[in-house]
Amino acid sequence: MIYAVVGGWLVLAALVIAAWQRIAHDRRWRIAALALVLGFALLHQLLFATVTEDAYASFRYAQNIADGAGPVFNAGDRTEGYANFLWLVVIALPRAAFDAAVPATAVVLSAAAALGCVAAAYFLTNRIVVLALPAGVQPRRALGVAAALLTAGANGLAVYGPSGTELPMFTLLVLCVGCALVARRPVVAGVLVAGAVMTRPEGLVVLLIAGLWLAYAASRGRHTWWAPAGFVLGALVFLVPWTAWRVTYYHHFVSGELPSLGPDWSYLGSFSLAHLAFLLPAAVAGGFLIAIRGQAGQARSALWLLFAFAVCQVAFVLIFETDTGLSWRLLAPVPPLLAVSAVAAYGVLASAPRPRTASLAVPAAAAVLTGVAVAVSVSDPQMLASVRTWHNQGAQLAEIGDWLARYLPPGSVVSAGTPGLLASRAGAQVLVVGLDADRSTLALPDRSGYASHQDCADDLSAWYRVATFQRTGTPYWISVYPRAEDASRLVEGLDRAPGFRYVACR
Structure with missing residues (x-):
């Protein structure tokens, strides 16, 4: 292109x-x-x-x-x-x-x-x-x-x-x-x-x-x-x-x-x-x-x-x-x-x-200046390279949204750093809100899709526990934070997805 x-x-x-x-x-x-x-x-x-x-x-x-x-x-x-x-x-x-x-x-x-x-x-x-x-x-x-x-x-x-x-x-x-x-x-x-x-x-x-x-x-x-x-x-x-x-x-x-x-x-x-x-x-x-x-x-x-x-x-x-x-x-x-x-x-x-x-x-002059603008479009790190990264992250978040909508219990509340895209995939099955919501069923603070390594950081409030999943067949990981009292049940449900495998933190 x-x-x-x-x-x-x-x-x-x-x-x-x-x-x-x-x-x-x-x-x-x-x-x-x-x-x-x-x-x-x-x-x-x-x-x-x-x-x-x-x-x-x-x-x-x-x-x-x-x-x-x-x-x-x-x-x-x-x-x-x-x-x-x-x-x-x-x-x-x-x-x-x-x-x-x-x-x-x-x-x-x-x-x-x-x-x-x-x-x-x-x-x-x-x-x-x-x-x-x-x-x-x-x-x-x-x-x-x-x-x-x-x-x-x-x-x-x-x-x-x-x-x-x-x-x-x-x-x-x-x-x-x-x-x-x-x-x-x-x-x-x-x-x-x-x-x-x-x-x-x-x-x-x-x-x-x-x-x-x-x-x-x-x-x-x-x-x-x-x-x-x-x-x-x-x-x-x-x-x-x-x-x-x-x-x-x-x-x-x-x-x-x-x-x-x-x-x-x-x-x-x-x-x-x-x-x-x-x-x-x-x-x-x-x-x-x-x-x-x-x-x-x-x-x-x-x-x-x-x-x-x-x-x-x-x-x-x-x-x-x-x-x-x-x-x-x-x-x-x-x-x-x-x-x-x-x-x-x-x-x-x-x-x-x-x-x-x-x-x-x-x-x-108009042609030359337009050429300079086009050169910026394809070479500036804030332009094409970042937009392509952005596109890939959006595709990953769409996969994550489909996963949560299908394997969380109906009526679950997900507080997310990117609520718009997740909500568009969740439909009426899951309620998606912003990160400031109190005591959601599950929190997903990451805005950038998958990570390249397992991240066991448990830096949310005591209401949540960290659970890490590996995207099957890839080196990618996702950390989610289910509500503490329901963590076992929620993790068990999410682990049933064929595309995600739960790996406990050590």
Whole structure:
């Protein structure tokens, strides 16, 4: 698959550079080029093609929504252990309407949303560049192809495209908010930003920045004051009833514990090194926007809006959230925003005082930067290698979940470090909860699947005893912690499985 992605990039880069003049002047060529970029973006996603453990937790909530139990992890337990309400509803609807499998639906929709981000980058870039053109000058829509190409190389978007999580849809909503604001559709932008808030907590940043941007534009005479008012009303139409429902259903206004403030500079540093292909051109573009004064005030304002979205997204994640996912999960929307900002900034600056010819420097730079991003995808230890390890661990946890569901007594309660995936395999046979549950039937604190050696560490409370099992025919081991008073009965039942053999600790 690595060779297919690298080969796809080489072919696409050669075609875009060779046909750039035709792409710049012929709509049919632009459509064909965009279609090829979307194909490459899908190929980039298939390089990873891994459903994440937190996605399985979402699947559990969505399954219960579709089956009439409500947005709960376990029926009857009204605990808000999610932050992606809109995504849960979206992936539950096909199950409720057509009895479609939730995991398959989520993977297809998240991959489609990632492709939608590539298309949105195309349209948003062109919309911004048009704002900077002198009267009577034809727009150069080929720049949208360059932005789409760079977005297709965004690593985080590719990792989480087929993951079944809400991140691609959130990124798409953010880009669509930008499109609506640039198109002077504040009410539509308000509705879209409400969707972003209901999809990820970082949507609050988008809401705040977009509202301030519209208020500033109104104060400068670029909008009427109806624009920020319409934006707020469009958002509140959905956010007010949603918040009222949450307070009524879960009996709280803010879910979870308060965050521990403090930026994680090592996290930011590793993200920056892996995404230089997006950060450097964005930094150069921002520098030129500051240094070169001129007309096109609306286009420049739109560019600063996208830069603000990206910077504030990073700040919010660093200060308020702990990202335990791979490939800088919560910063996945940032590279697409920077890609659009950098390419659109070139178009804005090159349009004053008159647009230049379609330079081959643009597609060449976009192709090279995309190649750098692809190289990071296949070589950075936080990318492909970690995702493959993650995939293997998920397969192992699925086996463990099947084992526990089949050989534990019906109605058993399992407290697990990875409750989402285990619960998806256990079904109604076993109740799976988080590790903080009191006195479960059995505890499984390990998050990483099998171990390479027997681990007899008995570091849980006195309520539990350690029991180690070897996966038959392999060098792999798993340690489980049955409740002390039922340990013998539970171990005897689990030992009946042909694929697992109990080995007592010495």
